[in-house]
Amino acid sequence: MSNKLNTYLLLILYILLPGCNSRPEDVIFEDKLTLELKERIIFPLNTTTKRFGSKVGYDKKSNSIYVFDDYKYELHFFSLANGTKLKTIKLFKEGPTGIGQVSRLTTDGIDSIITFSRLTNKLHVITNNGQVVRSQLLLSYDDSDPSIQTFSNSFNYNELTNSIYIPVRNNNFTTKNNNKPLLEYNLRTKEKRLLMKWEDDFKEYLGKNETIFGTLNKHENKYVSSVPFDSHISVIDLKTNEIKKYYAGSNNAEAPPKFKGSFTDFNNYKYQVGNNWFRNILYDEYQKIYLRTITFGLKITENSVEANMQQPRKSKNKSNDNTFTGVILLDSSFQKIGEVKDIMLNDEAFATVDGIYLKDNLYEKNNEDILVFKKYLYVKK
Numbered sequence: 001m002s003n004k005l006n007t008y009l010l011l012i013l014y015i016l017l018p019g020c021n022s023r024p025e026d027v028i029f030e031d032k033l034t035l036e037l038k039e040r041i042i043f044p045l046n047t048t049t050k051r052f053g054s055k056v057g058y059d060k061k062s063n064s065i066y067v068f069d070d071y072k073y074e075l076h077f078f079s080l081a082n083g084t085k086l087k088t089i090k091l092f093k094e095g096p097t098g099i100g101q102v103s104r105l106t107t108d109g110i111d112s113i114i115t116f117s118r119l120t121n122k123l124h125v126i127t128n129n130g131q132v133v134r135s136q137l138l139l140s141y142d143d144s145d146p147s148i149q150t151f152s153n154s155f156n157y158n159e160l161t162n163s164i165y166i167p168v169r170n171n172n173f174t175t176k177n178n179n180k181p182l183l184e185y186n187l188r189t190k191e192k193r194l195l196m197k198w199e200d201d202f203k204e205y206l207g208k209n210e211t212i213f214g215t216l217n218k219h220e221n222k223y224v225s226s227v228p229f230d231s232h233i234s235v236i237d238l239k240t241n242e243i244k245k246y247y248a249g250s251n252n253a254e255a256p257p258k259f260k261g262s263f264t265d266f267n268n269y270k271y272q273v274g275n276n277w278f279r280n281i282l283y284d285e286y287q288k289i290y291l292r293t294i295t296f297g298l299k300i301t302e303n304s305v306e307a308n309m310q311q312p313r314k315s316k317n318k319s320n321d322n323t324f325t326g327v328i329l330l331d332s333s334f335q336k337i338g339e340v341k342d343i344m345l346n347d348e349a350f351a352t353v354d355g356i357y358l359k360d361n362l363y364e365k366n367n368e369d370i371l372v373f374k375k376y377l378y379v380k381k
Helices: 003-016 204-209 265-274 305-309
Strands: 031-044 057-060 064-069 075-079 085-090 103-108 113-116 122-124 134-137 156-158 161-168 182-186 192-195 213-217 222-226 231-239 243-247 277-284 289-295 325-330 336-341 350-352 353-360 370-380
Touching: 031 325, 031 336, 031 353, 057 103, 057 350, 064 103, 064 370, 113 161, 156 213, 161 213, 204 265, 222 277, 222 289, 265 305, 277 350
Parallel strands: 213 277
Antiparallel strands: 031 370, 057 064, 064 075, 075 085, 103 113, 113 122, 122 134, 156 161, 161 182, 182 192, 213 222, 222 231, 231 243, 277 289, 289 325, 325 336, 350 353, 353 370
């Protein structure tokens, strides 16, 4: 039997045999789906609510956008259908009903608000009249717990199981058994679990090592994580704790190498800016599609940070079209079905039955009195 035939048979077996859940990067995928911009939706803001703040999201039960004003400590809800304001809820930073600093925020309807503070490690559950009905310390140095991750804003709530999911990282007090990247906390049982595991070589990717981005498949009770340096995504079954990996890389860029050489300002800059990195991941429960962001590195042509920053930005993506971002599309079985360039999932991205919504900070970027979302639709190629 020829070597070529042997190779072909081995490849077929690799793809078809049970348990072989990752794909080699040279496998050609069926590129059958893309995203197209349909429209922009604009919401009016008051003078104290920050357009570029991170406390923005989607409330499924009321089909509304919520925006947190961290100056007045007010939470505003706007109808996604027509842009009108539905409700404003007054929260309190200090006092008997104070919730302190707000690092993460999500909702389960207008009458159930969940906040988390990175400074106090406390989670608060709040009603639609601003009353705090629960305060819970989630992470403690006394318990050798990890800390909330700094560069990931992933904050997922599964109303079907009453569980919160927050990416976490190691600190000086964290024990080896607690050094895991995902915190699960059940609001009903008050049970806390640390889940998943870091890759064995994760420390060799410099500043990108202790960050994960995640999304929930609520109906299958799975958490899907995207780490910046890995072409594969990790999927944990939250019932069995079984973890599987699937290829979710880009045809337009290679995964970054491990950091090598001495640590200098320029070498750090060259590594961080000159490589491709994966970022946010989103599950669209309506179309049963996963979306994953990749950012393409810049071509480094000079020998100093300052000199490179003065040069025109040139992308390292393989198409040489000077696009700097892309989104990889996967079906419900984690098979790649498309890749869209010049688009990026931000922290506020969400899916509805009508499409994918991405916060737009560039449209009328000098106008701080509006909040803008772009609506995308899937289109077959």
